[in-house]
Every structure is written in C-alpha cells, then in structure tokens.
Amino acid sequence: NAGVTQTPKFQVLKTGQSMTLQCAQDMNHNSMYWYRQDPGMGLRLIYYSASEGTTDKGEVPNGYNVSRLNKREFSLRLESAAPSQTSVYFCASRQTSGTGHSGNTIYFGEGSWLTVV
C-alpha cells in the first residue's frame, strides 16, 4: 500500500519556468490537499479538493493552479516560478466520511523539495 505518492522529490527551477508537482493516493480518499512548508515554519494550505471535480483556495494560493484529474490524482502547477516559491511541498489526502479514526486521519506524502533560483 503506497499511500500518498509525490513526484518529483527534488527539483531546481529557474525563475519564470513552469512545472507540475504530481500527487496520487491509492486509499480511495475523497479529499486531497497541497501544503507548503518554509524553513522553520508550519504548513500552509495552498489548495484543496474536497471531492473529485472540485477545488478551493487555501491560505496561500497565489502563483499556483491545481487540477483534480480524478479521484486518485491531484496536481499542483507553478506557471511562472519565483524564488519566493522555494519550499517543501506536501500533498495529503483524507477520507471524508465516517466518524472514527478513518474519517479523520490525514495522510501525507514524503514531500517535494523545490528550489527556484
């Protein structure tokens, strides 16, 4: 059971370049999330998708776009990368039904380290 898989794990971009971070989960979860974490900071939500076909902005959506391709996949795109987007990006998923542990636990990927120079 792979859980939440993110690619790539490391990427260096030049300012102005574009790229897409891919995320897939194999747990049949409804909700998926993209967070960023800057050094010494907590996680900040970029975008989330409560269910297939829907996406919503989080705290820091500027400079990003997302696509919920299907129930499994949720991608994050940087159209024109900026040095301020240098960060670690985490994808996460969660089942949004049920009231017990399984209805609450959010599962995170291993992170994608992005450097924009």
Place this chain on the structure above:
Amino acid sequence: DAKTTQPPSMDCAEGRAANLPCNHSTISGNEYVYWYRQIHSQGPQYIIHGLKNNETNEMASLIITEDRKSSTLILPHATLRDTAVYYCIVRGPPGSARQLTFGSGTQLTVLP
C-alpha cells in the same frame, strides 16, 4: 476553525513523560482537538484526537480540560525518536471536508 496557541519549544528527558500544552480558548461546541507530529523532513503524522473526554491510544494520551479551552498531549515515556514538531489543531467533526490548518507547533526535543 478556532485558533490554537502552543509554546514554540520544549525539552524532555528520555524515558520521562512529555506534556505538551495547547490553548484553544475560542473552541466551539462541535470542534475537536487533533494532534499531529512532524519528524524532521517527513510529512506530518496523526497522533490522536478528542472532543471532550480524555483519550488514549498506543501513541499518546490527550487530556482536555472541562471547559475545553485547553488540552495537553502526553507522551508517557518519551524516546529520542519522539523528537519532532507537534501540532495542535482545532476543527470540525471527523468526516468534515473542511481544510486542516497547521500553526507553528511545538518543537519537542527529547534529550538522552
């Protein structure tokens, strides 16, 4: 979601109990308290959650005050591998699609 306040850092001796406090004075009646931790360079990991009763699982215990304005996460016998940032989050009931918001958390360092 209610805002939470945690100390930025704490130390604990290995083998002793680690008690991590969290204030959430604006918590509303249907909001739960959740705890996650993040070991360096990894994604956050769920620990425990509760509404108003104290909870215990294989990882930790959660003590919520009677007025629900604060809580304490207890790691009964801390090990070096428990060194991590611990996040206290207050949000709606399990199953809600609402987003999870993480604050800065508490950096717990377990000392040998």
